[in-house]
Structures are given as C-alpha cells and as structure tokens.
Amino acid sequence: MFSFHKSSGLFATTCCGILLASMPFVASAEQAGHYGYGESATDEQIAAWDIDIRPDGMGLPEGSGSVDEGMAVYETHCASCHGSFGEGMGRYPKLAGGEGSLDQDRPEKTVGSYWPYASTLWDYIHRAMPFFAPQSLSDDQVYALTAYVLNLNYIVDGDFVANKETLPKVEMPNQDGFIWDDPRPVVNNERCMKDCKGEVTVSDSAEGKNLTPSTTGPLDEGITE
Amino acid sequence: MLGKLRRLNRDVPKVALEESERLPSAERRRFLRNGLFTAGGAMVGGALAGIAPRALAATQYPPEIPSWTRTLGAGVVTDPYGVPSPFEKEVIRRNVPWLTADKVSSISFAPLQHLKGIITPNGLFFERHHAGRPEIDPQLHRLMIHGLVERPIILSMEDLQRFPSVSQINFIECPANGGMEWRGAQLNSLQFLHGMVSCAEWTGVRLSTLLQDVGIKPEGKWLLAEGADGAAMTRSIPLEKALDDVIVAYAQNGEALRREQGYPIRLVVPGWEGNTHVKWLRRLEVGDKPWMQREETSKYTDLMADGTAHGFTWVMEAKSVITSPCPEMPLRGKGIHQIEGLAWSGRGKVKAVDVSVDGGQNWQKAQLREPVMSKSLTRFSLEWKWNGNPALLQSRVIDETGYVQPTLAQLRQVRGTNSIYHKNSIQTWQVNADGSVVNVQLS
Numbered sequence: 001m002f003s004f005h006k007s008s009g010l011f012a013t014t015c016c017g018i019l020l021a022s023m024p025f026v027a028s029a030e031q032a033g034h035y036g037y038g039e040s041a042t043d044e045q046i047a048a049w050d051i052d053i054r055p056d057g058m059g060l061p062e063g064s065g066s067v068d069e070g071m072a073v074y075e076t077h078c079a080s081c082h083g084s085f086g087e088g089m090g091r092y093p094k095l096a097g098g099e100g101s102l103d104q105d106r107p108e109k110t111v112g113s114y115w116p117y118a119s120t121l122w123d124y125i126h127r128a129m130p131f132f133a134p135q136s137l138s139d140d141q142v143y144a145l146t147a148y149v150l151n152l153n154y155i156v157d158g159d160f161v162a163n164k165e166t167l168p169k170v171e172m173p174n175q176d177g178f179i180w181d182d183p184r185p186v187v188n189n190e191r192c193m194k195d196c197k198g199e200v201t202v203s204d205s206a207e208g209k210n211l212t213p214s215t216t217g218p219l220d221e222g223i224t225e
Numbered sequence: 226m227l228g229k230l231r232r233l234n235r236d237v238p239k240v241a242l243e244e245s246e247r248l249p250s251a252e253r254r255r256f257l258r259n260g261l262f263t264a265g266g267a268m269v270g271g272a273l274a275g276i277a278p279r280a281l282a283a284t285q286y287p288p289e290i291p292s293w294t295r296t297l298g299a300g301v302v303t304d305p306y307g308v309p310s311p312f313e314k315e316v317i318r319r320n321v322p323w324l325t326a327d328k329v330s331s332i333s334f335a336p337l338q339h340l341k342g343i344i345t346p347n348g349l350f351f352e353r354h355h356a357g358r359p360e361i362d363p364q365l366h367r368l369m370i371h372g373l374v375e376r377p378i379i380l381s382m383e384d385l386q387r388f389p390s391v392s393q394i395n396f397i398e399c400p401a402n403g404g405m406e407w408r409g410a411q412l413n414s415l416q417f418l419h420g421m422v423s424c425a426e427w428t429g430v431r432l433s434t435l436l437q438d439v440g441i442k443p444e445g446k447w448l449l450a451e452g453a454d455g456a457a458m459t460r461s462i463p464l465e466k467a468l469d470d471v472i473v474a475y476a477q478n479g480e481a482l483r484r485e486q487g488y489p490i491r492l493v494v495p496g497w498e499g500n501t502h503v504k505w506l507r508r509l510e511v512g513d514k515p516w517m518q519r520e521e522t523s524k525y526t527d528l529m530a531d532g533t534a535h536g537f538t539w540v541m542e543a544k545s546v547i548t549s550p551c552p553e554m555p556l557r558g559k560g561i562h563q564i565e566g567l568a569w570s571g572r573g574k575v576k577a578v579d580v581s582v583d584g585g586q587n588w589q590k591a592q593l594r595e596p597v598m599s600k601s602l603t604r605f606s607l608e609w610k611w612n613g614n615p616a617l618l619q620s621r622v623i624d625e626t627g628y629v630q631p632t633l634a635q636l637r638q639v640r641g642t643n644s645i646y647h648k649n650s651i652q653t654w655q656v657n658a659d660g661s662v663v664n665v666q667l668s
Contacts, residue, residue, distance in 0.1 A: 032440030091326035103532030200584035206413035
C-alpha cells in the first residue's frame with residue numbers, strides 16, 4: 001500500500017483480498033503456519049540480534065571485566081556525562097549515591113539506590129551506551145563497566161570480576177523495594193454532584209513562575225533552567 | 226477602493242499599499258505570460274502579509290470584496306504533499322528545554338489548545354525519543370519474531386503487509402504527562418501540562434495473528450518488544466495483553482507512520498503507557514518471564530512516599546482536561562461559552578464527564594460528542610454563561626469500569642509526590658475577571 005515495493009505490494013494486497021473474500025472463514029487461520037510469510041530465522045541471525053539479558057543471567061555472553069578495567073573504560077566513554085564518580089552532570093543521570101533517599105523529599109534514584117537487578121545494568125550499557133555511540137563496546141568492556149558502576153555504588157568489592165557466572169549472583173540493595181504483582185494504588189473518587197466540599201482554597205498557581213516556554217511564535221528556547 | 230482605503234487608514238505602511246496596488250496587473254501579466262496560474266495565491270498572501278491587520282480587514286470585510294475572491298488561487302499540486310495554511314504556523318509541537326539534557330532524548334508536546342477533534346494530525350503527534358529519531362529504509366528494515374515459538378521468522382515490511390490488517394483509533398499517552406506538577410503548579414499552558422497525549426487511527430496487523438502464525442510454545446508467557454533506534458528500546462509485555470488488542474502498526478491516519486512515530490513499524494498497545502508502544506520495532510521475543518529492562522525498572526516505575534515502588538503500572542487510568550478555555554485560550558468577554566475538553570481511559574470507553582465551575586463544589590454533566598470509542602480520546606462540552614466573575618473550572622471523567630477521576634489531593638494522599646508517572650488528577654483552571662486562565666492547584 002505504501003510503495004515499500006510498489007508493484008508487488010499492490011499485487012499482494014489484491015491477491016489476498018480476493019483469496020480471503022472467496023474463502024469461508026475457517027479455523028485454519030488460527031493455526032501456526034497458516035500464512036507462512038517471511039523467511040525462517042537462522043540461529044546465527046537470532047544470536048546477533050537477541051541481546052536481551054534477564055535477571056537470572058539468561059543471555060549473558062562469554063567474557064569478563066574487572067573493576068579496574070572498568071574505570072579506564074568509564075573515564076573514556078562515560079565520565080563526560082555521568083561524572084567521574086557517577087555523580088551526574090547537568091541533566092545527565094547520576095549513577096551512584098542516593099542510598100536511603102527513596103522515602104525522602106528529594107529521592108535520588110541511582111543504580112545503587114534504586115535499580116533492582118544487576119543484569120539490567122549490563123543489558124542497558126550494552127544496548128544503549130555510550131549515548132553517542134550505542135552498541136560500540138565489546139562484551140568485555142561492558143562487563144568491566146558493569147563491575148565499575150557496581151563498585152562505585154559499594155555493591156561489589158574492588159577485586160570483583162563480572163562475568164556470566166558472577167553477575168546474576170549480585171544482589172542489588174533495592175531488589176525488594178518493588179511491588180510487581182500488585183497494581184499501583186487505584187485512587188477512587190466519588191461522583192458527588194452537589195455541595196461536594198465546604199471550602200475551596202487555591203494552594204498554588206503557575207502564574208508568574210516563569211517556567212513556561214511561549215506557546216506562540218517560533219519555538220521558545222529561552223527558559224533552560 | 227484603494228483610494229478610499231488610503232484615506233481611512235493613514236498608518237498603513239506605504240510599501241505594502243503599493244504592493245497591493247500593483248497586484249491585479251502583476252497577476253494579469255503573469256497569467257498572460259505563463260498561461261497558467263501557479264503562484265497567484267502565494268502572491269496575494271505575500272503582498273498582503275505586510276499590511277497591518279486593521280487596515281487589511283478594511284479591504285476584506287463587507288461591503289468590500291476580499292482580494293482572494295477577485296484573484297485566482299494556487300493550482301493543484303502547488304503543494305504535492307499538502308501543508309497547513311501559513312496562518313496556522315504557530316500550531317506546532319513545542320518542547321520545554323529545562324526538562325531534558327538534550328533534544329535527542331527528550332519529549333515534545335502536542336498543541337491540544339488548537340486541536341478540534343479527537344484525531345491528532347500526524348505532524349502534531351507528541352514525540353518521545355530516547356536516542357533521537359532514526360532514519361530507517363523500510364526495504365532494509367526487518368522484524369524478527371523468535372524465542373519460545375515453533376517457527377522463528379524474519380519479516381520484511383512487504384511480508385508484514387500481506388497479513389490481514391485492522392484499523393483502530395487509540396490514544397497514546399506518555400505516563401509522565403503532567404508529571405511536573407506533583408509538587409505544585411509549575412507550567413501555565415495546556416500544551417505543556419497535558420500535551421503528551423495524542424490519538425490516531427492505527428492500521429496494521431494484530432500481534433495475535435503474527436504470534437499464532439509462528440506458533441507460541443506452551444511455556445511462553447511474556448513478550449519482549451525491541452526498537453531499532455539507538456536506544457534499542459525494550460519493554461516486557463504479558464502475552465495476555467499481546468494477544469488481546471495489540472497491533473504492529475504500519476500506518477497512522479491513513480498514511481505510513483511518521484518517522485517520529487516509529488516508521489516503518491511500531492507497536493500499538495491500546496490503553497497502556499506510551500513507553501510500551503515500542504517504535505521502530507525490530508524484534509519480538511516470546512519468553513517465560515519478564516526481562517526487567519531499564520525502561521521497566523529504573524524508569525516507568527512509580528515511587529511511593531514510603532520509598533517502595535510499583536512496577537508494571539501499565540494502564541493509563543481515566544483522565545480528562547478542559548481544552549477551551551485554557552491558559553492559551555482565554556475567555557473573550559462575558560456571555561455564553563462552550564466549555565470543551567477531552568477525556569480518555571486506558572480501561573475502555575468514557576462513560577461520562579462532569580464539569581464544575583466552582584472548584585469542585587458542584588458539578589454538571591457534560592455532553593459527550595460522538596464518536597465515543599474504547600481507549601480513544603473523547604470530546605465533551607458544556608454550555609456555560611460566564612458572568613465575568615472569577616471561576617475555577619474542572620472536568621472529571623468516569624469510565625465504563627465506574628472509575629472516577631481523582632483530585633490531586635486524593636492522588637497525593639496515596640502516592641505522595643515522587644511518583645513522576647501516572648498523574649491523572651483533575652485539572653483546575655482559574656478564570657480571572659479579565660478572562661485570562663491560569664493553572665492552579667487546590668488544597
């Protein structure tokens with residue numbers, strides 16, 4: 001329909017429209033392989049794209065990296081945004097610290113204070129970091145960075161070596177801080193129609209706070225802080 | 226006519242007047258020379274653009290005959306792909322620079338104050354990128370489906386379009402919509418307060434069709450969706466939802482997806498938080514457990530006041546907002562006004578919307594405007610005679626499950642102020658005596 005492949009696409013649409021229209025609806029449409037489109041994915045193709053890592057370690061490749069090796073990689077590829085000690089820079093995220101802050105007025109959600117699984121660190125660094133050159137690091141470098149960031153958060157010792165055996169065993173401080181099998185608290189209101197509350201008080205107003213970019217004229221780049 | 230205009234409007238810029246005086250003969254010469262009108266409309270618009278609005282009005286209102294009635298307009302395919310009128314140039318997506326470190330991993334807001342229906346025009350649909358908008362050649366793009374399936378496959382975009390297609394109208398909302406307001410009122414704009422929601426007709430293939438065709442192994446319980454962008458965005462989705470109403474969409478409002486919306490393909494997960502609607506989709510893996518990816522652990526989890534967090538808070542609960550009036554669209558004088566707005570629910574249809582003009586003391590039932598569809602934006606309106614006194618406008622949606630949209634105070638009581646996500650509370654607009662409208666919060 002959209003000229004991904006103009007002539008054959010059009011043909012395919014017409015062809016299947018006619019086929020489906022002339023066919024009585026049968027249960028076979030629910031059976032595996034009814035359409036059979038596409039090519040079979042080979043093990044090699046799957047292995048190259050299947051990059052996800054689970055908390056139980058499923059997906060972790062061969063290789064390893066130490067905290068010391070990680071420090072060097074971090075200084076080169078990470079420190080310019082995340083700070084030398086994971087303290088963050090500007091609005092780029094803080095990676096370390098924030099322990100005990102989650103129930104405070106200004107919580108700091110870092111790898112150490114918030115992230116529930118160490119596997120997520122390997123997975124995310126590998127798939128999306130460094131920000132400006134994602135998927136450019138070797139598996140060993142990712143292991144090393146993972147070890148280093150865990151060490152910045154005092155979760156592993158300086159002699160820790162990350163690999164597919166050791167990483168799934170790392171217990172994150174906030175692992176039990178999440179509720180997964182329970183929906184968020186549903187906040188119920190009542191559908192009152194008359195005299196629903198005695199007094200109405202305005203507690204805060206956005207007027208005069210100078211945080212709102214202009215919504216007329218060209219894009220407003222003015223308010224950056 | 227022009228002589229009269231000059232007498233009446235001495236402040237009209239001389240150059241502009243001379244431009245408009247030259248118009249008819251200039252147009253005529255062009256017509257004679259080219260034999261076709263191609264730029265007539267642009268010429269008129271361009272020439273008149275320099276005239277002050279008041280003076281311009283005098284040339285166009287009765288008893289005068291508007292200039293566009295006395296000239297020929299632009300021919301067909303002047304814009305082979307149509308664009309809005311230049312007079313609509315301010316109707317654009319906008320961003321809040323202080324929210325994010327850069328524009329590559331950032332968000333833009335749809336101009337809800339200007340949108341008149343339930344469908345968001347493709348060029349105005351809000352954007353959320355984690356590593357920028359990739360430029361993907363659809364002929365080279367592939368979708369891999371593997372994991373706990375009988376027959377792992379790789380589909381070209383052409384393959385995908387051979388499957389039976391469906392179309393459905395669904396909103397997509399970023400769960401951080403309004404998230405800047407948990408602690409207090411900050412932004413004085415409908416666009417920036419609520420513009421992380423948009424709605425479109427999506428066309429594509431049901432995920433159930435694809436998954437049944439590759440055959441799910443009995444132990445398969447979860448699906449991982451992954452994007453082809455530089456963030457390789459991933460989310461775990463339970464198969465129950467995946468097989469319910471999720472589609473792999475290749476079209477948006479009748480045309481191919483926009484690049485900002487995942488061209489050539491994206492997931493549409495009706496009613497669930499925007500982050501799960503993985504764009505630039507390249508891979509679907511069936512597994513027996515969730516993957517606990519960055520986007521479902523460190524992000525898109527809701528921190529409660531006691532320091533615990535709720536994960537897998539997928540559904541966008543019912544929400545509504547008055548779009549007219551709003552800070553960008555103040556009231557122009559006393560009298561009868563149509564209070565209008567949008568309501569939606571991730572759990573199904575909007576059942577009713579109530580409107581209050583006194584900060585929630587008393588409510589009136591608003592009219593719903595057709596069509597009212599499940600997990601879609603729905604319009605509502607209420608006629609209101611404004612007496613010129615200050616007022617506090619609110620809307621409150623009730624969805625088909627009976628859920629009633631909460632107040633901000635109710636939300637804060639249960640969730641504290643650190644959740645960031647899923648702030649679906651009632652919005653209060655303060656109408657001042659001069660008709661201006663301000664974002665306020667009530668205690």
